[in-house]
Amino acid sequence: MANEVVDLGRRRFLTTTTSVVGGVGVVAAVVPFIKSWEPSARAKAAGAPVTQSLKKIESGQQLIVAWRSLPVFIVNRTPSQLDALPKQDSRLVDPGSNGASADQQPKYAQNQTRSIKPEWLVMVGICTHLGCVPNYVGEMKPEPFDPNWQGGYYCPCHHSRYDMAGRVYQGVPAPKNMVIPPYHFVDDTTVQIGVDPQGAA
Amino acid sequence: MANVFSNIGEWVTDRAPGLMPVYRKHMTEYYAPKNFNIWYYFGSLALLVLVNQIVTGIFLTMNYDPSASGAFDSVQYIMRDVEWGWLIRYMHTTGASLFFVVIYLHMFRGIIYGSYQKPRELVWLLGMLIFLVLMAEAFMGYVLPWGNMSFWGAKVIVSLFGTIPVIGKDLVEWIMGDFLPADATLNRFFALHVIALPLVLLLLVVLHLAALHEVGSNNPDGVDVKHGPKGNRWDPTKPADGIPFHPYYTVKDLVGVGLFLAIAAFIIFFQPTFGGWFLEHDNSIPANNLVTPAQIKPVWYFTAFYAIVRMIPSALGTAVWGVLGMFGAIVLLFLMPWIDAGKVRSIRYRGTGFKVALTLFVLAFFGLMLIGTDSTAELIPMFFGANVDVTAIENLFGRVMVLIYFGFFVFLWLYTHLGWEKTKPVPERVTTHD
Numbered sequence: 001m002a003n004e005v006v007d008l009g010r011r012r013f014l015t016t017t018t019s020v021v022g023g024v025g026v027v028a029a030v031v032p033f034i035k036s037w038e039p040s041a042r043a044k045a046a047g048a049p050v051t052q053s054l055k056k057i058e059s060g061q062q063l064i065v066a067w068r069s070l071p072v073f074i075v076n077r078t079p080s081q082l083d084a085l086p087k088q089d090s091r092l093v094d095p096g097s098n099g100a101s102a103d104q105q106p107k108y109a110q111n112q113t114r115s116i117k118p119e120w121l122v123m124v125g126i127c128t129h130l131g132c133v134p135n136y137v138g139e140m141k142p143e144p145f146d147p148n149w150q151g152g153y154y155c156p157c158h159h160s161r162y163d164m165a166g167r168v169y170q171g172v173p174a175p176k177n178m179v180i181p182p183y184h185f186v187d188d189t190t191v192q193i194g195v196d197p198q199g200a201a
Numbered sequence: 202m203a204n205v206f207s208n209i210g211e212w213v214t215d216r217a218p219g220l221m222p223v224y225r226k227h228m229t230e231y232y233a234p235k236n237f238n239i240w241y242y243f244g245s246l247a248l249l250v251l252v253n254q255i256v257t258g259i260f261l262t263m264n265y266d267p268s269a270s271g272a273f274d275s276v277q278y279i280m281r282d283v284e285w286g287w288l289i290r291y292m293h294t295t296g297a298s299l300f301f302v303v304i305y306l307h308m309f310r311g312i313i314y315g316s317y318q319k320p321r322e323l324v325w326l327l328g329m330l331i332f333l334v335l336m337a338e339a340f341m342g343y344v345l346p347w348g349n350m351s352f353w354g355a356k357v358i359v360s361l362f363g364t365i366p367v368i369g370k371d372l373v374e375w376i377m378g379d380f381l382p383a384d385a386t387l388n389r390f391f392a393l394h395v396i397a398l399p400l401v402l403l404l405l406v407v408l409h410l411a412a413l414h415e416v417g418s419n420n421p422d423g424v425d426v427k428h429g430p431k432g433n434r435w436d437p438t439k440p441a442d443g444i445p446f447h448p449y450y451t452v453k454d455l456v457g458v459g460l461f462l463a464i465a466a467f468i469i470f471f472q473p474t475f476g477g478w479f480l481e482h483d484n485s486i487p488a489n490n491l492v493t494p495a496q497i498k499p500v501w502y503f504t505a506f507y508a509i510v511r512m513i514p515s516a517l518g519t520a521v522w523g524v525l526g527m528f529g530a531i532v533l534l535f536l537m538p539w540i541d542a543g544k545v546r547s548i549r550y551r552g553t554g555f556k557v558a559l560t561l562f563v564l565a566f567f568g569l570m571l572i573g574t575d576s577t578a579e580l581i582p583m584f585f586g587a588n589v590d591v592t593a594i595e596n597l598f599g600r601v602m603v604l605i606y607f608g609f610f611v612f613l614w615l616y617t618h619l620g621w622e623k624t625k626p627v628p629e630r631v632t633t634h635d
Contacts, residue, residue, distance in 0.1 A: 034375075037389065043379040064491055069381055071491040093515075100517075129520050130360035130510075131381075132353060133493040144582075145592040156497050157357055158511045158523075159592060171596075173523050175515035 049194030051186065054120065062136045064125065067193045071133050072181060073166075074191065075121040080140065081164045082118055084150040088163045093170050097177055101167075104128070105180035108197060114165040114180055122183045122191060123166045125153075129174035132157035138164070153178070227414055232433070232443030233450055234420035236631040240314070241450075242457035243307035249458055250300045251406065257293040258395060265345070267391035269384040272347035273487045291473040297339055298479045299465055301502035304332060312537070312559065315546025316419040322538040324416065327409040329535045334402050336503070341394040343500060347387060348484030353493050355382040355390070361510075364521040381490055422631045423546025429630045442631045496575060504573025505566050506530055509606070512572070512599035526603065533610045540610050542617040545624045552622040558612050565605035572599045 050067045052074060057063050062075045089095035097110050105114055115121050125133050134153035143149040145159060153162040161169045166178035184197035214221060264283050266275035279286035308328070311317050317325035344355045359382070363373040378385030417427050426440040433441050444450070474480040478501050483494040499507050506527045513523035533540070545551055548559070571577050572595060581591045616622050 037375050037378055039374055039377075039379050040385060043383065043385065066491055069379075069383070069490055100519075129515070130357040131363070132357060132497065133491065135493075135495065142588075144578075145590075147588075147590055156493055156495055157353070171514050173511060173513065173515055173520055175520045 049192055051190060051192045054189045054191060059119075060138055062138065065193070067124075067181065071125040072193055073121065073123045073125040073136065075123075075136070075138075075164075077113075077119050077121055077164055078138075081138065081151045082113065084140065085112060085163060085165055088150060088167070088169075091169055092163065092167045093175070094177060095167060097167065100175060101177040104177045106182055106196060109180040112165070114167070114177070116183070116185065116197070120191070121165065122180065122193065124179040124181050126178065127155040127157065127160055127174055128168065128176040128178060129155065129158055129160050129172075134160070134162060134178075227410075228447040228451075229445050230436070230439075231414055231446040232426070232436075232439045233418045233446050234422075234426045234440075234631055235442055235444045235449075236420050236422060236633045237418075237450065237453070238421050240306070240310040240421070242454065242461075243303045243310060245454040246303045246457060246461050247300065247307055248406070249461070250296050250303060251402070253292060253296045254300065255399060257289050257296065258399075260289050261293055262395055265391075267345070267388055269347060269387050269488070272345060272387060276346045288469070291469045294480055295465060295469050295473065295475075297342060298475070298500070298502065299461075299468075300335065301339070304335065305502075308332065308534075309563075313548040314419055314421055315423050315541070315543065315548075315551075317538045318541065318543070318546050319538070320416045321413070321419060323412045324409060325538055326535065327405055327412055329531075331402065331405045331409060332534075333531065334398055334405060338394060338398045338402065339500075339502070341390040341398070344382070344387065344390050345394060346484060347488045349486045349489050349492070349494050350481050350484035350497065352382055352488035352490065353497055354499060355386060357497075359386075361524050361527075364519060364524045366519065366521065382488075419546060420631055421547060422549060422628060424627060424629070424631055426631065498573060498575055501570065501574060505569040506573075508569040508573035508599060509603055512569075512596060512603050530606060533607070536610075540614045540617075542614075543622060543624075544617075545627050547627075550625040550627045552616070552624055554616050554622060555613070558609050558616070561605050562609035565602045565609070568602040569599065569606065572602070 050065055050072070052063070052065050054074070054076070057074060057076045059076050060078045060081070062073055064071045064073055066072070093099075094101040097105060097114060102110075109115055113121070114123070127134050132155050134155040137143065137149065137154050138151045139149075140151050141149060143154070145154060145161065151164045153166065155161070155174065158173045160172040160174035162174075162178060163169070166180070168174045168177050181193055182196045183191055183193045184195055186192050261279065264275060264279045264286060266272055276290070279290050281287075283289075311325060311328070340354070340358055344351045355377075359373055359376050362376060363369040365372060374380060376386075377383065378389060417425075420426070426442040430441040431438055433439055433443060435445060468475060468479070474482070481500070483496070486494070498504065509526045509530055510523040513526045516522055543551060543555070548556060571580070577595050577598065578591055581589065581594050585594060
């Protein structure tokens, strides 16, 4: 039954199809391993809203609360800190939060103070560069990193700087303003982080 | 008794006749140039440190707990309660830093003697891959103690991938397995650190040596002993300027090993944290996802590349440029064999331009390290007074250093491809032949 003539076309076809089918099988087998690295169901479930009373936060103070394991800054801004905000515009990357930072806050916080109420800043305290927690440097006094410092945030990791509304200064590694999370006021002295105001969503 | 051993030897040789020839090819009949100098210790020392890391690493895993809740305490347990645990851990942490000392010197040797040039491009590429894997290995090992520097180091390094447009954010979550470094991150880093990357590393080291032994070692004169006169004391067909790797260089390397172990032992016993350079004080604080340490910087061996990230500002709404700069700084090293079209290998016979450029390159590397270790933040007020804008001066200095770093590669390409280099005559044989 020896076949003296080798059918090269047939051999090439069989080699190619075998390789393709085998390759598809290998790719399919890799998928579960790659998918196993994604956040697990347990990690995804840990994201409940956080409610915080504002009664004990004095003017000029910052409180850090954890929401989805992220630090959220709640700051009671002083009148002078608020007055300084418009004066920073020329030194900022995106003062109106409508350029590169258009998606960094909900629509109801896309304003000069990046907040619902001017004095209350509620912000995810994560530097938009590589995710460190910037330090709150609220006092308006000359700092080593800026002789004309008007209060704001200074990131210890790569020295990015933000103003008192989390808006990023020019000439630093961070590209965007810090994120404002969805939040609303339950009453005058209580804020809930993780839930939009009614009718705003 | 001797009879028993020779019988066993014969028994094995009968069944595996290829073993002895392999041993001879790589040891007793591997003819290396006879003019190796002090720079040629660092390859074998790197191998020594690799063995140290594997052995001490295996023993550390016996008491380490790779979970976010248990990792920090288990490291303290190793340090305080496990018999000799402190020694094993300090051998591992000191070994990590010395690994980079040895590797950086080994790479610098390759640059000054042109060891990456034809025909050793493959040796260089494999070596650079080893360097890359070693950086990943060191980073993941740094995360395992789950101190606050571990946590924030993990956060920053993984976030580097977040600057990639479009897929960045998902990629970061995929790498971390959570929305920030967590139990899942620590678990997978442990698996990669103790199994996956060491296997890759070992394979690459074998390939690096195999590729080297195919083309033969370079030497401080950069002349090819294979193309020189033939005939030495052991073999009339082998290079006259070559000597058998074993026993000649194994014995020489043992001298280096002795000196190196003395230095390593001094550090391990008297300065295990090396003043905060090998082990950082802030990492003695457990991981805290709400507070970034006030002074955060990587371990010394990453600081030059870290400084490049810090010196390049964001543009067009993305921070990817600094990250590209950092990876570019490493990719350019990969490309050295093609950037440098120099006609001679060794710095002994290269043009003045090369020597000046290389000196500036080394200074820029150290300058970037000064920034990355936050030394400039302390030095600038000392030199310019307390009232200066430290960040502005630091940025100016740092950006000049970044330009010099990348400028070295641009200059080297122009200098050698356009034929500007005026070389000295290269001798026919290694200069120390008899």
